Amino acid sequence: MTELGQHGGNVLEIALKLGLDAAAIVDFSANINPLGMPPSLKRAIISRLDLAECYPDPLYRRVHERLAAHHRCPASWILAGNGATELIFDLANLLRQKTVLLLTPGFAEYRRALQWMDCRIEDYPLSEADDFRPDRRLLSALRPGLDCLFLCTPNNPTGQLIEPELLLAVARRCRELDIMLVVDEAFMDFIPAGVSLIGSLMRFPRVFVLRSLTKFYAIPGLRLGYVVSSNAEAMAQLRLRRPPWTINAFAALAADVMLDDDDYLQATRRWLGQEQAFLTQGLRAFAQLRVWRPAANYIFFRCRQPGLDLQAALLGPAAVGHGAAGGMGLLIRSCANYPGLNADYYRVAIKGHEDNQRLLAALAQVFPHG
Ligand SMILES: Cc1ncc(COP(=O)(O)O)c(C=O)c1O
Incomplete structure (x- = not known):
């Protein structure tokens, strides 16, 4: 999946390539404040x-x-x-x-x-x-x-x-x-x-x-x-x-x-204060992942399971070529195209609580013995 563009946030390209509905993809690949514009x-x-x-x-x-x-x-x-x-x-x-x-x-x-x-x-x-x-x-x-x-x-x-x-x-x-x-x-x-x-x-x-x-x-x-x-x-x-x-x-x-807009600033700080800890701990619960401590609104990790394309696994069955669309629909950033990294490394944006829970639930399906 690494040939699919240089950046996170390219949901359209992934959707076109895989025959998925772009609107149904939850984008963890671009590090954007989930509160939306002020x-x-x-x-x-x-x-x-x-x-x-x-x-x-x-x-x-x-x-x-x-x-x-x-x-x-x-x-x-x-x-x-x-x-x-x-x-x-x-x-x-x-x-x-x-x-x-x-x-x-x-x-x-x-x-x-x-x-x-x-x-x-x-x-x-x-x-x-x-x-x-x-x-x-x-x-x-x-x-x-x-x-x-x-x-x-x-x-x-x-x-x-x-x-x-x-x-x-x-x-x-x-x-x-x-x-x-x-x-x-x-x-x-x-x-x-x-x-x-x-x-x-x-x-x-x-x-x-x-x-x-x-x-x-x-x-x-x-x-x-x-x-x-x-x-x-x-x-x-x-x-x-x-x-x-x-x-x-x-x-x-x-x-x-x-x-x-001080209200927006405070709301962002509250969201990140909670969700950064929640998602980091949730990811660290999977022994298959090595998770680095985040400083901002995204988390970097390495997947220890050899040969697993975690980006494809989280997008769902269509992404791994097993048939129709309708898998998990979560797009994470593969870091395979960064010089110095390889296909074992990923980055996820910290999103709202429900989406973060969805990501952890999807990972629990990929790693049932996490
Ligand atoms: C480290 C870094 N610098 C700069 C940018 C560019 O940001 P923008 O052009 O959206 O202001 C990005 C975007 O992803 C980034 O990750």
Whole structure:
């Protein structure tokens, strides 16, 4: 099943391939807040449909001011985009033909964007023996001649946070060696005590922090992300190279509305506080799974049963070629296509309680002697 696309959330592709009804699939493969988009945003969009009739401000002043207030930094440090993905490609554009170090396993779009810009990519493999967490050995991999390092905390797909002290040591070493450091914090909003590097950017002008609002606020179809950096020159370059109006008017409105929605923030924290523990413990009850402690809204694990395609097993009989559709209909993310992993590794989103129970019940069918 691993050939079915690079990302989670591609329910349509799986459904088409397997002859399943896409609407009947429960998607555990995309890490999206199951509370859905904030009701305050839904109301705001419906009441401002007229915004579609005008061009948005090409400089997105209001969006940048709003995000700057949120992070207590100057608006000039922020550049919003059509999801963090677009900004990954913008950053890669600054790095044409440069040498970049990527940690494996990691989010696929860094590699894709950098390859597109003819960068030389070097891999820094994380190992299961270290729980896929980088440590101080990473510092010695930072050497003169390297142009950029991409990090992701918490990492996707492993869910592991980088120790804040290590992150600062890496930022210092990058500053010494004039290496650009991109730190992807796409899932940081899910972590109540999460330490962002944004607070340290004044000291580290070669650091670029990426943030996504599509996961926490459940708007992957609306799309909004941003990059934060105190590097005036690089930010000017990034702005200069962007096509105008890539953020639609409703996504721009979203920045205005949802960052103030404290009810949504609290509801999300309550849901995740309960369900993260529930699903982790439930998964750990299966001896066939090795489950890593999650930091955010998704859980990474390895299946110890040799040769079992757990993604196919949870989709149901149609997926494993035993006949008609109508199996379990649960889509989990196979991590087989991540460099550094193989078909034994999976990632699941933490969803609402009923769906999480369904996943555990389905696993109990796959592993009856769990
Ligand atoms: C680590 C990481 N960074 C960035 C993104 C891009 O997010 P978006 O473009 O939806 O803002 C994703 C999406 O899955 C991700 O997992």
